[in-house]
Amino acid sequence: MATVAQAAALKARHDSERSVGVAFAIMLAFLVAGPFLLYPVFLMKALCFALFACAFNLLIGYVGLVSFGHALYFGWASYLTAYAAKSWGMQPEIAILIGTATAAALGIVAGIVAIRRQGIYFAMITLALAQMMYLVALRLPLTGGEDGIQAVPRGRLFGLFDLNHEMTMYIFVLVVVLAAFLLIYRIINSPFGEVLKAIRENEPRTISLGYQTDRYKVVAFVLSATLAGLAGSVKALVFQLASLTDVHWTMSGEVLLMTLVGGLGTIFGPVVGAFLIVAMENYLASFGQWVLIIQGAIFVVCVLVFRRGIVGELAHRLHVRL
Amino acid sequence: MLGDTVLETEDLTKDFAGFVAVRSVNLRVARGSIHAMIGPNGAGKTTCFNLLSKFLSPTRGRIVFDGRDITALRPADVAQLGLVRSFQISAVFPHLTVIENVRIALQRRRGGSFDFWRSKRVLHALDDAAMRLITDVGLADYANALAVELPYGRKRALELATTLALDPLMLLLDEPMAGMGHEDIGRISALIRSVASTRTVLMVEHNLSVVADLCDRITVLTRGQVLAEGDYKTVSADPAVREAYLGTGQG
Numbered sequence: 001m002a003t004v005a006q007a008a009a010l011k012a013r014h015d016s017e018r019s020v021g022v023a024f025a026i027m028l029a030f031l032v033a034g035p036f037l038l039y040p041v042f043l044m045k046a047l048c049f050a051l052f053a054c055a056f057n058l059l060i061g062y063v064g065l066v067s068f069g070h071a072l073y074f075g076w077a078s079y080l081t082a083y084a085a086k087s088w089g090m091q092p093e094i095a096i097l098i099g100t101a102t103a104a105a106l107g108i109v110a111g112i113v114a115i116r117r118q119g120i121y122f123a124m125i126t127l128a129l130a131q132m133m134y135l136v137a138l139r140l141p142l143t144g145g146e147d148g149i150q151a152v153p154r155g156r157l158f159g160l161f162d163l164n165h166e167m168t169m170y171i172f173v174l175v176v177v178l179a180a181f182l183l184i185y186r187i188i189n190s191p192f193g194e195v196l197k198a199i200r201e202n203e204p205r206t207i208s209l210g211y212q213t214d215r216y217k218v219v220a221f222v223l224s225a226t227l228a229g230l231a232g233s234v235k236a237l238v239f240q241l242a243s244l245t246d247v248h249w250t251m252s253g254e255v256l257l258m259t260l261v262g263g264l265g266t267i268f269g270p271v272v273g274a275f276l277i278v279a280m281e282n283y284l285a286s287f288g289q290w291v292l293i294i295q296g297a298i299f300v301v302c303v304l305v306f307r308r309g310i311v312g313e314l315a316h317r318l319h320v321r322l
Numbered sequence: 323m324l325g326d327t328v329l330e331t332e333d334l335t336k337d338f339a340g341f342v343a344v345r346s347v348n349l350r351v352a353r354g355s356i357h358a359m360i361g362p363n364g365a366g367k368t369t370c371f372n373l374l375s376k377f378l379s380p381t382r383g384r385i386v387f388d389g390r391d392i393t394a395l396r397p398a399d400v401a402q403l404g405l406v407r408s409f410q411i412s413a414v415f416p417h418l419t420v421i422e423n424v425r426i427a428l429q430r431r432r433g434g435s436f437d438f439w440r441s442k443r444v445l446h447a448l449d450d451a452a453m454r455l456i457t458d459v460g461l462a463d464y465a466n467a468l469a470v471e472l473p474y475g476r477k478r479a480l481e482l483a484t485t486l487a488l489d490p491l492m493l494l495l496d497e498p499m500a501g502m503g504h505e506d507i508g509r510i511s512a513l514i515r516s517v518a519s520t521r522t523v524l525m526v527e528h529n530l531s532v533v534a535d536l537c538d539r540i541t542v543l544t545r546g547q548v549l550a551e552g553d554y555k556t557v558s559a560d561p562a563v564r565e566a567y568l569g570t571g572q573g
Contacts (some may be wrong), residue, residue, distance in 0.1 A: 219438070
């Protein structure tokens, strides 16, 4: 009997690994063919947001923690990268490292402060901290206030590859985002990820099994903030700009929207959600302010019709994990 | 009786802003025994459990477990020392499979649970141990089912398997038979009895026939205080118990 059950478990495991593998191959094919079909800048923007949403999803989808202040890490990482590249003349890889490390440091502080609160209180504290740092960004000379930091040099990667060349930049962004995506996949499917899922499912029970759940949540929070920072850092180089938009609370809302539309707690959902929302912003730009209303309508439809999000609904219909 | 004391409380009191839910409880649980805590609704049994497992902090008093003062510890610390609780509402991880549920507990003792860079494949080393526990509670056929899909009685069995995966010194079971049919009660009773052959069990239970059948010693609580203590015969003959618990002085 035991062996039958184990065989079934093994089969289920292989099935789920296969569906993820197929989906990954499709995504990879699209992203490799992408720059020949679409504008590279549009794709790079979507990729940065895809990584941002995946990092956010790590927290909301796999630990059940709703942060409403992820713009803090995204935006401040982008400032520090832009500043390091422009004012200190750092190479792009070092500038990105500085930006990402900033996000990690901010994540540690915010995580320790916020983690003891649950649900809506957790969301409010993360929002409050992000708003505080938004005001700092508005006042501090380093960030350039309303102007932001403009004309950030992309520089030469490792002193070798000229990132001003659009295709080189695209390959660089693609490699960074894919590597981070795979890291997130690994985190979700690690011993640590198993504990996160247990916390999401039933935190008191996880505690009663002897886990100090607060510590696991802080580590997850810092990982999420760091990866959100990586996304912001890369975006600063793509657009050669760091601005208040990226630290504003609406950015925290936007990443939540992307994740929900794509599918909370799915592996590919945030990527699909990010591409969809960024595409709408780009291709519907001629509608001006109407974009926001269209986005709002899509959000409402998503919540009403497919609550699992696009990818979540697809996975549910096909009985696979995506 | 059955050896020394494994869990002892001294003047244990919990005051919820004026409402004293547990008042000066002195409890002694003998090592290796099955000890029941009974009493009418609102007698403070669950609060008592929450205090013992440190999910609540006592207003006053001391808790000693296995020779160690645990009054100031956190709930996860207490669990790591081997005092593991269950919950009144069956506490499983609903969207994990049965085997994954048990593995979470095994994983804690294995260590390395912060390894976010490692594949969870390393956890498959625990599958055999998990299967053994699952088989012991009669869930072998359900190993790959989601916990949420199990009927109630089997959820409780899964919860017990998960708790046993920690190899605890002592189990705190909060109404393990609540809401169960006859068949399940028989199975879980047998399970608890076999578990208790090497461990101590303290349980809250409303089903008096289960208590009579299973437990070595019974503590009766009313209004947060210990009313009587002893084996089933002594306790059930106590007029004060009949008065408080059955709501009648006559028999």
